[in-house]
Amino acid sequence: MEAARVTSPSVGPTLIVAHTRQILPVTQVRSTIIQTSIRTLRARGHLERYRDRVPPQFRDDLLLALAPGWLPLRLAVVHYQACDELGLSTAEIGAIGESGADALQGIFLSTLVRSVRAMGVTPWTLLTRFDRLYGRLFQGGSVEVIRQGPAGAQLEWAGFDGLAHLNYFRSIVCGNVRAGLKFVGVTPARVELIHSPSRGRLTLSTSWS
DSSP: OOOOBOOOOOSSOEEEEOOOSSOOOOOEEEHHHHHHHHHHHHHTTOHHHHHHHSOHHHHHHHHSOOOSSEEEHHHHHHHHHHHHTTOOOHHHHHHHHHHHHHHHHHHHTHHHHHHHGGGOOOHHHHHTTHHHHHHTTEESOEEEEEEOSTTEEEEEEEOOTTTTTOHHHHHHHHHHHHHHHHHTTOOEEEEEEEOOSSTTOEEEEEEEO
16 A cells, blocks of 8 residues: 655645555565675675675575565575674765665666656655655565655654664665765755664654755
8 A cells, every 4th residue: 555645845844755554564675675785795895704694595595696576574684684794884884875776776766757857856756756666675664754844854664673773774774865865966965864762663864955
């Protein structure tokens, strides 16, 4: 079921995309996300260390060529746990997130951007359709977008048990958001994680200029 959508231009915080009424755990992840992540690790010279941290029973599933499609969440958890154990700096992880997002955006955002180009592409072009973009990458879970003024938003992902607590995954998401903002031609001024007391949730605040 598609999330409710509100597009009132009020000045205060405005709900743009609401969580689904029943938030189920994420069950599957697009293989493209993992493929892109591993290619970026290889390009930065981290592949061997990453391989050593992947349990042997999962190495073939993650390191051999993956056919386009869906992967069970357990493989994504194994992947991001291994990445987390690399101990990379937050800055490098964010850069990896931006680099990986550039490849994904070429696949998943180009059609959307072309379809709305005549109206002018802004961050709100993507954010008001954030649940649709999310649905191309994950099965299960939910997203929410709250508008905070003309150039700011709060984003939340829910249903990410096993991933939301990992520093690597959290920093990757921040890098993805920065790359998304740059994709539509604005400069990210701030992308900050907000502590969420709920298990399996990841919340961040962002603004741009």
